[in-house]
Structure formats: C-alpha cells, structure tokens
Amino acid sequence: MKKNVYWLIPILLISSLLIVGCGRKKTDGDQWERINQEKRIIIGLDDSFVPMGFQNKAGEIIGFDVDLAKAVFALYDIEIDFQPIDWSMKENELQNQTIDLIWNGYSKTAEREEKVLFSNDYMKNEQVVVSLKKNNINQFSDMKDKILGAQNGSSGYHGFEEEPEILKDLVKDQTAVLYDGFNEAFMDLKSGRIDGLLIDRVYANYYLSHEENLANYSIIPGAFESETFAVGIRKTDPQLAEKINEAFKILRENGTLAEISETWFGEDVTE
Numbered sequence: 139m140k141k142n143v144y145w146l147i148p149i150l151l152i153s154s155l156l157i158v159g160c161g162r163k164k165t166d167g168d169q170w171e172r173i174n175q176e177k178r179i180i181i182g183l184d185d186s187f188v189p190m191g192f193q194n195k196a197g198e199i200i201g202f203d204v205d206l207a208k209a210v211f212a213l214y215d216i217e218i219d220f221q222p223i224d225w226s227m228k229e230n231e232l233q234n235q236t237i238d239l240i241w242n243g244y245s246k247t248a249e250r251e252e253k254v255l256f257s258n259d260y261m262k263n264e265q266v267v268v269s270l271k272k273n274n275i276n277q278f279s280d281m282k283d284k285i286l287g288a289q290n291g292s293s294g295y296h297g298f299e300e301e302p303e304i305l306k307d308l309v310k311d312q313t314a315v316l317y318d319g320f321n322e323a324f325m326d327l328k329s330g331r332i333d334g335l336l337i338d339r340v341y342a343n344y345y346l347s348h349e350e351n352l353a354n355y356s357i358i359p360g361a362f363e364s365e366t367f368a369v370g371i372r373k374t375d376p377q378l379a380e381k382i383n384e385a386f387k388i389l390r391e392n393g394t395l396a397e398i399s400e401t402w403f404g405e406d407v408t409e
Contacts, residue, residue, distance in 0.1 A: 170378045180218075181239045184225040187242050190202050191203045206395070209398065213388060221236075225242075232371075240371075246368045261340070265294040265339070266336075266339050267286070268337055268355060273333050275356060278305055278308065286336060294336045295316070305336070320335070340407075
C-alpha cells in the first residue's frame with residue numbers, strides 16, 4: 139500500500155500544476171481581441187476612493203468611475219470584474235496582467251505616462267489640504283511645522299515629493315504620514331494625530347458633504363497644478379485605448395456622461 143501511495147504523489151503534483159496552469163496566462167500584444175472574445179475585463183481600483191470607486195456598507199463596489207466603466211463596456215457587451223488592489227502597486231499589477239485597466243480617479247502625470255498608455259481625459263481634479271478649522275490652517279504656509287498625511291502612491295504624494303517648495307519644506311520633518319486609504323487618514327485627522335491631509339478635491343468634496351460636522355473642516359487649495367483623470371492602459375494595448383475613447387465620445391454625445399456626473403456630484407464636472 140505504501141508503494142501505491144508514493145506512486146500517486148507525482149501524479150497528484152502534476153495534476154495540481156495542470157490546474158494552476160488553467161488560470162489566466164500572460165500574453166504578448168494587444169489584449170482587445172481576447173477581452174472582446176471572453177466578454178470580460180478586469181479593472182483594478184482602490185476600493186476606498188470615495189466617490190470614484192469604493193465599497194458601500196453592503197460590500198458592493200460603487201462610484202462614479204464604476205458607473206462610467208460599466209457604461210463604456212456595456213456598449214461592447216463586456217462584463218467587468220472590479221479588482222481591489224494595493225494602489226501603490228497599480229502599475230505593476232497592470233504590467234503583470236493581473237488587471238487590464240487602472241480606473242479609479244487615476245491622475246495623468248508625466249511620470250505615469252512613461253509607464254502606461256492613457257485614455258482621453260474625462261475629469262479635472264486638484265490637490266488640496268483638508269484640516270479642522272480649529273487648527274487655523276487657511277493656506278499652505280500655515281502647515282509650517284505641522285503634521286501632514288497623504289495616501290501612499292497617490293499623485294498628491296508624488297507632487298509633494300517632486301515639488302518640495304510647495305508643501306514638503308514646510309511640514310514637520312519634511313515628510314508625510316502615509317496611509318493606504320483615506321478613511322484611516324480622516325480618522326487620524328479627527329483625532330488630532332495629523333494636522334492636515336493632502337487629498338484629491340473630488341474626494342474631499344464628496345467626503346465632507348456626507349460629514350455631519352461639515353462646518354468643522356477647511357479645504358485649502360495650494361500651488362499644485364490641476365490634474366486630469368484618465369484610464370491607465372498597457373502601452374501594448376492601443377486598440378483597447380481606442381475602444382474606450384470611442385465609448386467616451388458616444389457617452390458624452392448621448393448625455394450619459396453628464397447623467398453619471400449629476401448622480402455623484404450634483405453637476406456635470408466632466409471634461
């Protein structure tokens with residue numbers, strides 16, 4: 139009996155490898171044909187980025203970008219798997235083909251353009267600092283020797299590092315407390331563990347509009363350049379980018395893009 143058991147082990151190992159191999163394989167070239175044949179695409183997102191893409195209390199992933207992505211791929215009869223990812227590793231996830239798109243308030247920057255192909259822009263954004271009014275922070279210069287929070291891997295933190303004269307040189311220890319998501323950051327802001335939070339204006343506006351004590355907060359604009367949101371695509375997928383851009387045009391012309399914006403922002407904030 140022991141001999142029979144040992145004889146079975148190699149077969150079981152081979153079977154396991156075959157099962158693993160049946161998963162999605164990394165392939166070269168434009169992925170549009172595969173995606174269109176499978177009628178399924180994987181979108182990576184930070185599922186705490188209100189209101190672009192986030193989990194509600196029922197555990198459902200909802201948001202402006204979620205609705206926009208669904209509208210885009212409904213035109214091609216393609217289903218979407220929304221995959222929460224470590225936002226600081228988003229470009230790696232894209233290149234490794236564990237996701238097909240980065241789509242979640244993804245700001246277009248020169249640094250990111252070296253790594254990914256961007257779709258056409260669909261919304262403007264800017265980086266602001268949110269603080270409690272009792273902290274008496276009314277402009278960036280008031281953050282001198284104060285503790286700043288930021289999201290790890292965000293365009294805001296990139297600007298913080300790349301343009302230190304705007305904010306980094308002012309804050310305590312010339313560094314920022316980094317968070318994986320903004321929910322924890324807002325908790326620390328409320329408790330006084332940080333004095334200000336560098337954040338996307340769209341997130342700040344939406345979050346504070348649902349805050350009971352809205353009057354307790356200040357939103358402080360600074361000198362960072364305004365940004366635009368776009369979809370991050372592999373550079374080897376130009377046909378996929380073309381299909382997304384064609385869909386944007388259709389949704390803009392038929393009013394769907396404006397309707398989605400009205401739902402989440404109460405006005406049309408799209409480009």
